[in-house]
Amino acid sequence: MQLFLTRLQKDDRGVSAIETAILLPVLVTMLIGVLQIGLYLQAQNAVRSVGGEMSRFMTVESQKHNQVTNQQIEDTALGIAVSAPYILKSSQLDIEVADSTVQNIDRVRQVDVKMSYTVPNILGFADWDVMTIDYTRKAFIPLEPPAS
Secondary structure, rough: OHHHHHHHHHHHOHHHHHHHHHHHHHHHHHHHHHHHHHHHHHHHHHHHHHHHHHHHHHHHHOOOOOOOOOHHHHHHHHHHOOOOOOOOHHHHHEEEEOOOOOOOOOEEEEEEEEEEEEEEOOOOOOOOHHHHEEEEEEEEOOOOOHHH
């Protein structure tokens, strides 16, 4: 019996299999967590960039003397958000454009572009509320100067 225990103590053939069985779930979970955080950061960057694109769109349309409605702004924002390079999922994106309650500047229309995006969750067992991005951007649309 003593010989068997001594031989068993020196035998290390199954050590790497046991270490792998213990560490592999931890490493895979960490990898999936890093991917989830990457998805969140990409979506956050995309939502902010879409807000910037909408500000440029409204300014350019104003310079072309085109009046844009809030619905046109929402439709354009959705079209930009779901196409390359942003590729956000339209079913998880909510865009709302409304005139600001306070209009502080003469001959400028101030609108609030509110976007809410729920980042897809690749961690099926975790239901995180922090995976929703809420972003609001104020945009200023120059109005036609009064005719003189």
